[in-house]
Amino acid sequence: MTTEVSYEDVSESHDAHEHGDHKPSGFLDRWLFTTNHKDIGTLYLIFSLTMFLIGGAMAMVIRAELFMPGLQLVQPEFFNQMTTMHALIMVFGAVMPAWVGFANWLIPMMIGAPDMALPRMNNWSFWILPFAFTMLLSTLFMDSGGPAAGWTMYPPLMLQTGSSFAFVVFAVHMMGVSSIMGSINIIATIFNMRAPGMRLLRMPMFVWTWLITAFLLIAVMPVLAGAVTMLLTDHFFGTNFFNAAGGGDPVMFQHIFWFFGHPEVYIMILPAFGVISEILPTFSRKPLFGYSSMVYATATIAFLSFIVWAHHMFTVGMPLQGELFFMYATMLISVPTGVKVFNWVSTMWKGSMTFETPMLFAIGFVVLFTIGGLSGLMLAITAADFQYHDTYFVVAHFHYVLVPGAVFALMAATYYWLPKFSGHMYSEKWGKIHFWLSAIFVNVLFFPQHYLGLAGMPRRIPDYSPQFADFNMISSIGGFAFGATQLIFVGVIIHCVYKSKVKATDRVWEGSRGLEWTLTSPPAYHSFVTPPLVTHNMLSRAD
Amino acid sequence: MKKENTIIVALAVLAAIVAATWLILVAPGYTGNHINMTPGVTELSEEHYDLHMIVLWVCVVIGIGVFTVMFTSIFLHRKSRGHDAAKFSHSTKAEIIWTIIPVLILVGMAVPATKALVKMEDFTGAEMTVKITGFQWRWKYEYLDQDISFISSLDPDSNAARQLNSGIAPESIDNYLLDVDHPLVLPVGRKIKFLITADDVIHSWWVPALGWKRDAIPGFINEAWTNIDKPGTYRGQCAELCGKDHGFMPIVVIALAQDEFDAWVDEQVAKNNVK
Numbered sequence: 001m002t003t004e005v006s007y008e009d010v011s012e013s014h015d016a017h018e019h020g021d022h023k024p025s026g027f028l029d030r031w032l033f034t035t036n037h038k039d040i041g042t043l044y045l046i047f048s049l050t051m052f053l054i055g056g057a058m059a060m061v062i063r064a065e066l067f068m069p070g071l072q073l074v075q076p077e078f079f080n081q082m083t084t085m086h087a088l089i090m091v092f093g094a095v096m097p098a099w100v101g102f103a104n105w106l107i108p109m110m111i112g113a114p115d116m117a118l119p120r121m122n123n124w125s126f127w128i129l130p131f132a133f134t135m136l137l138s139t140l141f142m143d144s145g146g147p148a149a150g151w152t153m154y155p156p157l158m159l160q161t162g163s164s165f166a167f168v169v170f171a172v173h174m175m176g177v178s179s180i181m182g183s184i185n186i187i188a189t190i191f192n193m194r195a196p197g198m199r200l201l202r203m204p205m206f207v208w209t210w211l212i213t214a215f216l217l218i219a220v221m222p223v224l225a226g227a228v229t230m231l232l233t234d235h236f237f238g239t240n241f242f243n244a245a246g247g248g249d250p251v252m253f254q255h256i257f258w259f260f261g262h263p264e265v266y267i268m269i270l271p272a273f274g275v276i277s278e279i280l281p282t283f284s285r286k287p288l289f290g291y292s293s294m295v296y297a298t299a300t301i302a303f304l305s306f307i308v309w310a311h312h313m314f315t316v317g318m319p320l321q322g323e324l325f326f327m328y329a330t331m332l333i334s335v336p337t338g339v340k341v342f343n344w345v346s347t348m349w350k351g352s353m354t355f356e357t358p359m360l361f362a363i364g365f366v367v368l369f370t371i372g373g374l375s376g377l378m379l380a381i382t383a384a385d386f387q388y389h390d391t392y393f394v395v396a397h398f399h400y401v402l403v404p405g406a407v408f409a410l411m412a413a414t415y416y417w418l419p420k421f422s423g424h425m426y427s428e429k430w431g432k433i434h435f436w437l438s439a440i441f442v443n444v445l446f447f448p449q450h451y452l453g454l455a456g457m458p459r460r461i462p463d464y465s466p467q468f469a470d471f472n473m474i475s476s477i478g479g480f481a482f483g484a485t486q487l488i489f490v491g492v493i494i495h496c497v498y499k500s501k502v503k504a505t506d507r508v509w510e511g512s513r514g515l516e517w518t519l520t521s522p523p524a525y526h527s528f529v530t531p532p533l534v535t536h537n538m539l540s541r542a543d
Numbered sequence: 544m545k546k547e548n549t550i551i552v553a554l555a556v557l558a559a560i561v562a563a564t565w566l567i568l569v570a571p572g573y574t575g576n577h578i579n580m581t582p583g584v585t586e587l588s589e590e591h592y593d594l595h596m597i598v599l600w601v602c603v604v605i606g607i608g609v610f611t612v613m614f615t616s617i618f619l620h621r622k623s624r625g626h627d628a629a630k631f632s633h634s635t636k637a638e639i640i641w642t643i644i645p646v647l648i649l650v651g652m653a654v655p656a657t658k659a660l661v662k663m664e665d666f667t668g669a670e671m672t673v674k675i676t677g678f679q680w681r682w683k684y685e686y687l688d689q690d691i692s693f694i695s696s697l698d699p700d701s702n703a704a705r706q707l708n709s710g711i712a713p714e715s716i717d718n719y720l721l722d723v724d725h726p727l728v729l730p731v732g733r734k735i736k737f738l739i740t741a742d743d744v745i746h747s748w749w750v751p752a753l754g755w756k757r758d759a760i761p762g763f764i765n766e767a768w769t770n771i772d773k774p775g776t777y778r779g780q781c782a783e784l785c786g787k788d789h790g791f792m793p794i795v796v797i798a799l800a801q802d803e804f805d806a807w808v809d810e811q812v813a814k815n816n817v818k
Contacts, residue, residue: 069713069714069719069720070704070705070709070711070712070713071705071706071707071708071709072707072708074707075707075787076787076788076789076790076791077787080784080786080787080789148786148787149784150784154744154745154783154784156743156744156745156761157744157745157784157785157786160744160786243762244760244761244762244763245762249762249763250745250760250761250762250763251760251763284620284628285622285628286628286629286630286632287630287632288632289631289632289633289634290632290633290634290638291632291633292633293633293638315747315755315756315757315758315782316758316760316765317739317757317758317760317763317765317766320660320661320664323660323664324657324660327653327656327657327660328653331649331652331653332649334645334649335642335645335646335649338641338642338645339638339641339642341609342609342637342638342641343638345609345612345613345616346634346637348613348616348617348620349612349616349620349629350616350620350626350628350629350631351616351620351626351628351629352620352621352622352626352627352628353616353617353620353621353622353626354621354622354623355621363613363617366613367610367613370606370609370610371606374602374605374606375602377598377601377602378595378598378599378602381594381595381598381652381656382656382660383590383591383594383656383659383660383663383755384580384591384594384595384598384656386591386663386754386755386756386757387580387588387591387592387595387751387754387755387756388595389747389756389782390747390749390756390782390783391782447567448571450578451571451576451577451578451579454577454578454579454580455576455577455578455579456577456581456751456779456780458749458780458781458782458790460784460789460790461780461789461790462790463705463713463720463790463791464720464790465713465718465719465720465721466713466714466719467576467577470574470576471571471576471578
């Protein structure tokens with residue numbers, strides 16, 4: 001236990017103007033009309049945690065139905081609605097808004113800016129989301145039920161959706177508008193509001209990864225909007241974009257969707273790379289290894305993400321040349337990703353490590369994300385993918401990169417920065433219990449799915465042959481336990497914010513570097529009202 | 544920290560990680576469950592299985608290497624052992640090495656992967672053609688050379704048992720969810736070409752023992768081929784979400800010796816003529 005804990009009021013020593021925080025007094029003024037990056041960040045984080053629990057509840061329904069062969073709980077149609085909604089909620093409602101929430105809180109504090117560049121747009125980009133997701137969730141109560149064609153929404157199946165169809169499309173449009181505005185704001189903030197001395201190649205890795213993520217979002221969210229709009233006109237206005245009988249092509253939808261969808265995968269994981277690159281140096285008490293190559297590797301991954309989309313659809317019957325191109329390009333991604341993993345391990349090497357909860361989640365991330373990355377390399381091999389495709393092997397792969405990948409990084413970030421945000425330390429004991437239970441059960445949940453997929457179990461089926469029974473039951477038990485474990489996470493957060501009596505110091509962690517740690521814990525409502533002078537030793541990078 | 548200590552710790556960590564790898568990749572197989580891809584019964588399926596095993600082992604070796612270094616560090620370089628942090632923050636040499644070596648490994652993997660793909664796309668020399676059409680939620684098979692066609696659906700026993708709260712134990716049904724009323728009958732030892740399409744939404748025709756799946760897309764015709772080595776019954780399922788009964792449109796292929804297949808064809812043709 002190396003956390004520096006101070007019981008005195010740390011804010012005493014700070015400038016008088018940081019006390020005049022001008023917080024709006026009324027509840028609506030404070031939260032509905034807020035333009036403050038910290039409040040908006042908090043709103044995003046609360047929203048995404050709520051969505052994480054709702055999406056998680058849907059996963060529990062899925063795992064409960066798959067607990068044993070035969071249908072015991074739900075009809076196949078409802079099962080398909082659960083898989084579809086689970087994915088849409090987790091991708092667009094939980095992971096993406098959580099990263100935008102951390103971006104809102106951290107980017108201004110990390111680059112020495114008083115707020116985001118476009119505060120009113122910031123308010124709007126958040127407040128679209130509760131409406132979008134209320135509408136999306138309301139489809140479950142419509143006559144036709146919710147969307148059931150998978151989050152990939154492939155036509156012609158998606159066009160068979162009943163009355164919920166237009167609501168789903170409109171919800172996706174709204175999420176896209178929110179993401180695009182959030183990204184514009186982040187890019188404008190990073191390019192225009194850095195404190196003197198905060199040159200681009202001195203920025204913290206989290207700021208770098210978010211800058212690149214924001215460009216990905218602006219590039220691909222309109223593509224998704226275009227794809228679902230074409231679905232909409234095919235459904236209601238007699239166009240034939242995806243209807244072969246009218247001269248269209250259903251496979252074209254898949255190309256357009258995955259041109260969005262593959263960068264989308266990196267939108268969820270690049271900020272995670274940034275967080276891990278902040279946390280490992282802090283608890284290794286050693287600078288990040290290869291800062292510049294980390295930046296270039298991130299940019300390379302982002303570039304490659306635009307030219308690998310068709311590896312999601314190797315079985316649609318592409319020409320040989322196309323299959324070869326997408327196989328080679330996909331294999332190439334493992335090079336910059338490998339550089340990142342090697343750099344993280346080198347950051348830890350010969351450090352002076354301690355293992356507080358954020359560090360445990362970061363190490364869990366590196367190990368389990370690497371496993372997910374390696375199964376990704378297997379999936380890149382086109383001919384072998386003819387067997388893997390659309391099986392539980394794929395389900396295991398993308399859950400490894402998203403749950404112990406992106407979600408573990410989000411949890412690491414929460415434990416790492418929540419003391420800064422709230423001014424109080426969380427319970428280290430319960431944080432560690434949360435980590436160990438999560439780390440064990442996430443593997444019980446997802447590792448057996450590799451076996452199921454290789455043994456021949458297709459994904460997105462509500463019932464299965466008894467030969468798959470054993471590992472489905474183990475996976476379900478892991479799923480229930482992992483889901484229950486996340487209630488500890490909620491408890492730790494509530495305790496930290498409202499009950500914890502242990503005040504956090506400004507630095508919070510012995511090895512922390514970077515501008516946000518020079519502020520009080522919690523920071524004043526308006527921080528860096530005058531830009532700080534960035535000196536070399538404030539930053540987490542050394543070379 | 545003395546160098547010998549580092550090596551001893553690294554070897555102990557390596558042993559532990561190898562044991563853990565065995566525990567998760569090999570041991571579950573002893574439960575009697577299938578945990579690996581089938582080598583199948585065709586040239587293509589064996590090739591795809593071999594590729595899978597090559598890349599799996601490459602991944603296992605890389606993973607063991609990375610995790611050994613990492614956990615050695617976690618064990619040795621901790622503050623509680625009094626280890627002081629080093630100051631280094633980059634090494635151009637190391638970074639060049641760990642960029643180039645993965646590229647070489649990838650090139651090594653790309654060679655067999657390319658060969659397998661080229662073979663999969665080589666349709667020359669096909670001796671008979673079967674057209675497969677996916678419907679919600681059944682398959683139609685048309686033997687273009689023999690003038691036989693029929694529809695293949697989930698067998699009635701499975702269908703009764705799979706209803707919500709049917710009260711019928713799935714284990715009591717032979718080949719639950721993997722049996723059909725009219726299986727696809729094929730000869731062994733002949734190159735058979737498939738033309739795959741669909742009538743309503745996208746489906747995907749997959750029999751693991753044949754080594755591949757191919758999407759059935761309405762309005763388009765996909766091609767694939769097989770050449771089955773061994774007589775037997777091979778089961779698969781639709782692999783592309785196609786609506787509520789996606790999980791209930793299995794595929795059964797019965798591979799027969801050529802003379803038995805010819806007899807089957809005669810029987811089918813005779814049956815058609817009676818009608």
